[in-house]
Amino acid sequence: xxxxxxxxxxxxxxxxxxxxxxxxxxxxxxxxxxxxxxxxxxxxxxxxxxxxxxxxxxxxxxxxxxxxxxxxxxxxxxxxxxxxxxxxxxxxxxxxxxxxxxxxxxxxxxxxxxxxxxxxxxxxxxxxxxxxxxxxxxxxxxxxxxxxxxxxxxxxxxxxxxxxxxxxxxxxxxxxxxxxxxxxxxxxxxxxxxxxxxxxxxxxxxxxxxxxxxxxxxxxxxxxxxxxxxxxxxxxxxxxxxxxxxxxxxxxxxxxxxxxxxxxxxxxxxxxxxxxxxxxxxxxxxxxxxxxxxxxxxxxxxxxxxxxxxxxxxxxxxxxxxxxxxxxxxxxxxxxxxxxxxxxxxxxxxxxxxxx
Amino acid sequence: xxxxxxxxxxxxxxxxxxxxxxxxxxxxxxxxxxxxxxxxxxxxxxxxxxxxxxxxxxxxxxxxxxxxxxxxxxxxxxxxxxxxxxxxxxxxxxxxxxxxxxxxxxxxxxxxxxxxxxxxxxxxxxxxxxxxxxxxxxxxxxxxxxxxxxxxxxxxxxxxxxxxxxxxxxxxxxxxxxxxxxxxxxxxxxxxxxxxxxxxxxxxxxxxxxxxxxxxxxxxxxxxxxxxxxxxxxxxxxxxxxxxxxxxxxxxxxxxxxxxxxxxxxxxxxxxxxxxxxxxxxxxxxxxxxxxxxxxxxxxxxxxxxxxxxxxxxxxxxxxxxxxxxxxxxxxxxxxxxxxxxxxxxxxxxxxxxxxxxxxxxxxxxxxxxxxxxxxxxxxxxxxxxxxxxxxxxxxxxxxxxxxxxxxxxxxxxxxxxxxxxxxxxxxxxxxxxxxxxxxxxxxxxxxxxxxxxxxxxxxxxxxxxxxxxxxxxxxxxxxxxxxxxx
Ligand SMILES: Cc1cc2nc3c(=O)[nH]c(=O)nc-3n(C[C@H](O)[C@H](O)[C@H](O)COP(=O)(O)OP(=O)(O)OC[C@H]3O[C@@H](n4cnc5c(N)ncnc54)[C@H](O)[C@@H]3O)c2cc1C
Numbered sequence: 126x127x128x129x130x131x132x133x134x135x136x137x138x139x140x141x142x143x144x145x146x147x148x149x150x151x152x153x154x155x156x157x158x159x160x161x162x163x164x165x166x167x168x169x170x171x172x173x174x175x176x177x178x179x180x181x182x183x184x185x186x187x188x189x190x191x192x193x194x195x196x197x198x199x200x201x202x203x204x205x206x207x208x209x210x211x212x213x214x215x216x217x218x219x220x221x222x223x224x225x226x227x228x229x230x231x232x233x234x235x236x237x238x239x240x241x242x243x244x245x246x247x248x249x250x251x252x253x254x255x256x257x258x259x260x261x262x263x264x265x266x267x268x269x270x271x272x273x274x275x276x277x278x279x280x281x282x283x284x285x286x287x288x289x290x291x292x293x294x295x296x297x298x299x300x301x302x303x304x305x306x307x308x309x310x311x312x313x314x315x316x317x318x319x320x321x322x323x324x325x326x327x328x329x330x331x332x333x334x335x336x337x338x339x340x341x342x343x344x345x346x347x348x349x350x351x352x353x354x355x356x357x358x359x360x361x362x363x364x365x366x367x368x369x370x371x372x373x374x375x376x377x378x379x380x381x382x383x384x385x386x387x388x389x390x391x392x393x394x395x396x397x398x399x400x401x402x403x404x405x406x407x408x409x410x411x412x413x414x415x416x417x418x419x420x421x422x423x424x425x426x427x428x429x430x431x432x433x434x435x436x437x438x439x440x441x442x443x444x445x446x447x448x449x450x451x452x453x454x455x456x457x458x459x460x461x462x463x464x465x466x467x468x469x470x471x472x473x474x475x476x477x478x479x480x481x
Numbered sequence: 482x483x484x485x486x487x488x489x490x491x492x493x494x495x496x497x498x499x500x501x502x503x504x505x506x507x508x509x510x511x512x513x514x515x516x517x518x519x520x521x522x523x524x525x526x527x528x529x530x531x532x533x534x535x536x537x538x539x540x541x542x543x544x545x546x547x548x549x550x551x552x553x554x555x556x557x558x559x560x561x562x563x564x565x566x567x568x569x570x571x572x573x574x575x576x577x578x579x580x581x582x583x584x585x586x587x588x589x590x591x592x593x594x595x596x597x598x599x600x601x602x603x604x605x606x607x608x609x610x611x612x613x614x615x616x617x618x619x620x621x622x623x624x625x626x627x628x629x630x631x632x633x634x635x636x637x638x639x640x641x642x643x644x645x646x647x648x649x650x651x652x653x654x655x656x657x658x659x660x661x662x663x664x665x666x667x668x669x670x671x672x673x674x675x676x677x678x679x680x681x682x683x684x685x686x687x688x689x690x691x692x693x694x695x696x697x698x699x700x701x702x703x704x705x706x707x708x709x710x711x712x713x714x715x716x717x718x719x720x721x722x723x724x725x726x727x728x729x730x731x732x733x734x735x736x737x738x739x740x741x742x743x744x745x746x747x748x749x750x751x752x753x754x755x756x757x758x759x760x761x762x763x764x765x766x767x768x769x770x771x772x773x774x775x776x777x778x779x780x781x782x783x784x785x786x787x788x789x790x791x792x793x794x795x796x797x798x799x800x801x802x803x804x805x806x807x808x809x810x811x812x813x814x815x816x817x818x819x820x821x822x823x824x825x826x827x828x829x830x831x832x833x834x835x836x837x838x839x840x841x842x843x844x845x846x847x848x849x850x851x852x853x854x855x856x857x858x859x860x861x862x863x864x865x866x867x868x869x870x871x872x873x874x875x876x877x878x879x880x881x882x883x884x885x886x887x888x889x890x891x892x893x894x895x896x897x898x899x900x901x902x903x904x905x906x907x908x909x910x911x912x913x914x915x916x917x918x919x920x921x922x923x924x925x926x927x928x929x930x931x932x933x934x935x936x937x938x939x940x941x942x943x944x945x946x947x948x949x950x951x952x953x954x955x956x957x958x959x960x961x962x963x964x965x966x967x968x
């Protein structure tokens with residue numbers, strides 16, 4: 126059955142609503158599908174549901190670009206792309222069937238393929254935005270190469286809605302790959318995995334994901350039938366069932382615990398900073414999930430020293446800042462950026478950092 | 482500024498820069514009066530050549546204090562006048578900062594100074610089996626700092642991305658002389674992602690003083706097929722057909738008849754001079770993969786109406802096929818006293834329509850146009866042939882160029898794919914963006930540079946300028962193409 130997405134614009138209503146909020150000095154929390162509402166600081170502001178703003182503005186598979194209203198459901202859009210044997214290159218997690226495209230852009234979260242194909246930022250080509258003055262602005266476009274004006278559309282990725290309401294977005298899509306296999310290897314320590322997976326990176330293997338957990342490394346190869354077969358012959362390892370959907374959606378046992386979950390980002394070749402702790406390592410060593418109680422401040426210092434950051438992703442105490450602290454001058458710059466889009470601080474105030 | 486004042490200013494810079502790194506003689510300044518867009522020229526007060534980051538900081542502190550405009554300059558190959566000097570300001574040339582500071586083989590990264598030439602990076606890491614992917618045609622000359630400032634692309638960027646996609650960290654000296662860093666080696670940043678703002682910012686948000694680039698393993702095998710067409714339409718449709726097969730070529734380029742003739746005449750690449758269009762399509766990967774895919778691509782090309790397909794039989798012939806495309810600009814330069822390179826992007830499906838309209842405009846203006854086209858990503862480079870020595874011909878050329886860019890906007894594209902706005906496309910920026918959008922650009926700039934000393938007058942036109950521009954171009958009370966959504 127062909128996929129049909131609701132085709133409804135609530136742009137005028139949103140504009141009127143933001144105008145009224147701006148006039149009355151109010152604050153709002155932008156809500157899409159609510160699937161990633163946990164991400165960031167919890168804030169108290171008037172919830173505004175934008176998920177009804179849905180529909181495909183333009184999709185011509187041969188152009189490798191799709192333009193959507195931000196309320197479109199991620200899962201539906203992915204199904205629609207799959208009909209054309211296409212997909213999003215950054216493998217976004219849904220975390221629930223209500224996830225929207227707008228929330229996908231605003232959180233900037235990406236799945237296992239990110240280290241090998243790029244982040245959502247790399248694929249965003251243009252946005253239509255409702256700013257804090259109630260103005261509708263458009264930046265970027267629907268073409269792959271575009272350097273007219275500052276690249277504001279990509280600034281929206283990971284901004285957690287603090288710069289405005291994303292109304293529409295154009296995203297580059299990629300062809301689905303012909304074949305995919307998963308190989309498993311024994312690596313007792315994280316360091317063994319980190320060295321191994323980075324050494325593989327300097328060879329042109331069609332790697333599309335990597336993972337280490339509990340003494341075992343997994344590698345996903347994706348590409349043409351010939352390319353994948355040839356690489357797997359050279360790489361050895363035990364071929365196993367694919368379990369990457371559960372990695373992307375964080376449904377593995379590792380994630381399913383009551384303890385706090387931290388996301389540690391590090392330059393990929395950094396040696397293991399937390400030997401003996403319960404970690405799951407993705408992205409060729411660049412993303413290391415830590416499950417368990419931790420002295421967040423101390424780990425943050427350690428991680429920062431190695432050029433990385435720690436996000437208190439889920440289940441941390443409410444007084445732990447979610448995101449890695451910014452240097453004072455950087456925080457000032459980011460506050461100024463926020464003010465340039467949203468001078469009255471209407472949108473998701475404090476969701477990312479105090480003052481943003 | 483009087484000559485004495487200029488000397489006094491030079492003396493202040495000589496307090497921390499070696500004497501010869503401060504250029505103040507008119508004859509030597511002339512070398513810097515234009516970039517690759519030589520129709521625009523201006524002499525700066527001084528040219529400064531820092532040798533390290535501390536120098537850049539000291540320069541910026543003094544310029545900040547004196548409110549002096551600063552124009553950064555890499556290799557000066559910009560085609561939009563981005564590095565055009567400011568008459569009341571200094572040129573800050575990064576040419577002496579050209580060391581490769583570190584190559585990390587395991588992490589596949591290189592840390593380089595901004596003045597390093599694009600190609601020098603790939604040359605330095607070649608023996609490790611690695612390379613830096615973005616390959617602008619100017620790669621022998623252009624600097625990595627300039628590439629970052631323009632978000633430069635190349636023939637391989639459909640598959641491997643633009644400069645933005647191949648940069649992991651930047652060290653930047655801000656307008657006040659303070660350093661800030663954007664470090665994404667960990668593939669993530671908490672807070673706003675400033676990388677896309679800085680990349681492509683045309684020297685207006687800071688001076689890039691150190692760049693960490695991503696290196697990729699050299700593909701085991703690369704093969705090229707050239708397809709010959711008797712219409713540009715069939716060539717354009719064939720590109721879509723290849724992509725519909727799920728293949729992303731490493732590079733896919735198109736040239737029209739005038740461009741084919743000019744290139745053939747220059748490099749003798751064995752191009753078919755009677756053809757209306759050729760496509761050059763490169764595939765890379767493992768040998769098996771490439772052989773299988775290239776067979777499929779040849780089938781698609783023939784089914785799409787190619788009158789002939791030629792597979793480069795070896796590496797020498799592969800490079801020969803590319804040589805014509807890579808030398809297209811100078812080749813056109815040989816057959817005309819001057820040429821003007823346009824840089825619009827369009828959705829690929831509009832190619833045939835746009836080229837037909839360009840041909841019409843070319844006849845209307847009486848100026849020949851040769852077209853080269855990054856066909857995979859819709860980036861069009863019409864080259865207008867003209868003679869600057871003929872009275873009024875440059876003005877006519879600029880008008881034709883502007884008409885072509887408006888055509889790109891009209892078809893849902895953009896006025897610049899990779900060469901930047903610079904001074905050249907300020908007028909078209911007034912058409913592509915609304916007042917509110919341009920205000921947002923100005924506000925962003927002021928977050929980084931409240932005194933507006935970094936490359937003033939470039940990239941983002943003032944509201945006053947746009948009011949004037951649009952008043953001149955409004956016909957019957959309407960903007961050009963009022964029906965068009967500017968997205
Ligand atoms: C024959 C020819 C072919 C070309 N082909 C291509 C192509 O295929 N793809 C493409 O994208 N471009 C191409 N270009 C355009 C040009 O080479 C690119 O824009 C290149 O990135 C400019 O680099 P540069 O070092 O010469 O910079 P410059 O011309 O010196 O400067 C360009 C801009 O960058 C700023 N800048 C320079 N260095 C810094 C720095 N360190 N920090 C901050 N700002 C800085 C300048 O102020 C200016 O605004 C071509 C040009 C020529 C002449």
